[in-house]
Amino acid sequence: MMTRTSTAMQEVVIAPEPSLAETAYAQIKASLFDFELLPGDRFSETEVAARLKMSRTPVRDALYRLEREGYLRVHLRVGWSVRPFDFKSFEDFYDLRLILEEASVTKLCEMPEREGLDALAAQWLVPATDRIADSRDASALDEAFHMQLVAIAGNVEVARFHREVTERIRIIRRLDFTQRHRIEATYEEHGKILRAIMRRRVEEANRLLRSHIIASKAEVRKITMHRLYTARSAQHA
Amino acid sequence: MMTRTSTAMQEVVIAPEPSLAETAYAQIKASLFDFELLPGDRFSETEVAARLKMSRTPVRDALYRLEREGYLRVHLRVGWSVRPFDFKSFEDFYDLRLILEEASVTKLCEMPEREGLDALAAQWLVPATDRIADSRDASALDEAFHMQLVAIAGNVEVARFHREVTERIRIIRRLDFTQRHRIEATYEEHGKILRAIMRRRVEEANRLLRSHIIASKAEVRKITMHRLYTARSAQHA
DNA sequence: TCCGAATTGCTTGTATGCAAGAAGGTATAC
DNA sequence: GTATACCTTCTTGCATACAAGCAATTCGGA
Incomplete structure (x- = not known):
């Protein structure tokens, strides 16, 4: 009985079909992260649709998604605008991130099986010569560390929620890694955290994690205004 | 010159006119919570649009929003379906809720000013005779306690995230409160937690909160299958 | 020159039209 | 009776058309 029926619905690979709405979402988000769209900027759906060479429908989907995620605001029958930076909000996001990661680290120290931890260690416990230097790459790698x-x-x-938080502060965290010594420090701190986790030192791991994130938060707080201004100027140049 | 002007424009209430998309969202969500739409059910955008007496556009907005929130699934050119209950997922949501609330309670115990705490106490530290008995009300009040x-x-x-988590497990948590003794227990436990917070007993407050939520989680785990089945039967009757 | 009111353009929200593709039923070959 | 291929119907994704309302602009008047 050759049931070559295509009833293997569940096996059907989720074809990588990027819908227009999806690409619009990615494009607009990239524009936000690259400061092509600056906080406070106003624009209309028609504008974006024209620029992305598609109709308003998928653009609207993308815009509403970004609005729900906190990046944009919609004004009834007036237009769209980029949410201005709310530093209180970023501080809150950093604290939220810390809460989620502390809970995860605590759990990690208590779990019997911790699949993937060794792989993570292999990535971070490396000699200084093997370290990434590029700002963009380092930022991405740092994100990956925390998410993993x-x-x-x-x-x-x-x-899932941690990922959303991470994405939300990415735009500001990236500015942190433009400084070389911050990359070095990140490697050091990640290494220490990992070692503590592997030795199941709950207190120590949490203490390290906390100071690591708080340091990052403080750095961002210092440089934010200046960097943002630079980014804006560069854009206008 | 009969000024029969209907210029009562200024009297027009500045009602935050709920858009069709918004009402569609609320309606569909209500259908989910009332088990009119059951896990696994399939339906099309046209169906919903007809039932809600509007076009597909606002319905689509609502459906996609619910899809991103985890309630629904969309199958390309096939239709929509209600996400089946994933109990692992609900357990994860309960743990996430606990993480967020523990962090909040810890912070509450350390904060100098805690505006609103007295009001909360006034609501929960009441004699047994003043307590809510209705299942639906009790459930809503319980949610409000944790969110506040x-x-x-x-x-x-x-x-914001805690609210989202709360909404996500509402559908299952409500089943818990159909039992009278669970309502009583909730009042007791909330009262204890509040008193501990007001006395700034961090450890105690967290311990109470943890056992409160874990108990709730356990209760839900016990009754879920049966209740769901009941709800389904009642629907089909 | 200054001020006010009508108007016109542009905006979002909603409805509708169209096309590619999947599912299931039906007819046909064997 | 069974399996296969076609075909009809229905689905979503996207494009386009229309409606209601805000805001700037322009025109008129003093």
């Missing part, structure tokens, strides 16, 4: 830490802890929903 | 606890802690973003 949470992922290994095994709570899918925590990981 | 987080809100008073002052982190807006934590509150």
Whole structure:
């Protein structure tokens, strides 16, 4: 009985079909992260649709998604605008991130099986010569470290929310890594955190993590205004 | 010159006119919570649009929003379906909720000013005769307690995410409150937690909160299958 | 020159039209 | 009776058309 029926619905690979709405979302988000769209900027759906060479429909989908995520604001029958930077909000996001990661680290120290932890260690416990120097790459790698830490802890929903938080502060965190010594420090701190986790030192791991994130938060607080202004100037040049 | 002008424009209430998309969202969500739409059910945009007496556009907005929130799934050119219950996912949500509330309670115990805490106490530290008995009301009040606890802690973003988590598990949590003794227990436990917070007993407050939420989680785990089945049967009757 | 009111253009929200593709039923070959 | 291929119907994704309302602009008047 050759049931070559295509009833293998569940096996059907989720074809990488990027819908227009999806690409619009990615494009606009990239514009935000690259400061092509600056906080306070106003624009209309028609404008974006023309620029992306598609109709308003997928653009609207993308815009509303970004609005719900906190990046944009819509004004009824007036237009769209980029949410201005709210530093209180960024501080809150940093604290939220810390909360989620502390919980994950605590759990990690208590878990019997911690699949993927070794791989993470292999990536970070490396000699100084093997370290990434590029700002953009370092930023991405740093994000990956924290996200994997949470992922290994095994709570899918925590990981989902943590990812959202991470994305939300990416725009400001990236500015942090433009400084070389911050990259060095990140490697050091990540290494220490990992070692503490592997030795199941809950207190120590949490203390290190906390100071690591608080340091990052403080750095961002210092440089933000200046860097943002630079970014804006560069844009206008 | 009969000024029969209907220029009562200024009297027009500045009602925050709920858009069709918004009402569609609320309606569909209500259908989900009332088990009119059951896990696994399939339907099309046209169906919903006809039922809600509007076009597909606002319905689509609502459906996509619910899809991103985890309630629905969309199958390309096939139709929509209600996400089946994933109990692992609900457990994860409960743990996430606990993480956020523990962090909030800890912060509450350390904060100098805690505006709103007294009001909360006035609501919960009441004699047994003044207590709500209705299942639906009790459920809503319970939600409000936890959300206000987080809100008073002052982190807006934590509150936003916590709210989302709360909404996500509402559908299952409500089943818990159909049992009278669960309502009683909730009053007792909330009272204890509040008293501990007011006396700034961090450890105690967290311990109470943890056992409160874990108990709730356990209760839900016990009754879920049966209740869901009941709800489904009642629907089909 | 200054001020006010009508108007016109532009904006979003909603409805509708169209096309590619999937699912299931039906007819046909064997 | 069984399996296969076609075909009809229905689905979403996207494009376009229309409606209601805000805001700037322009025109008129003093």
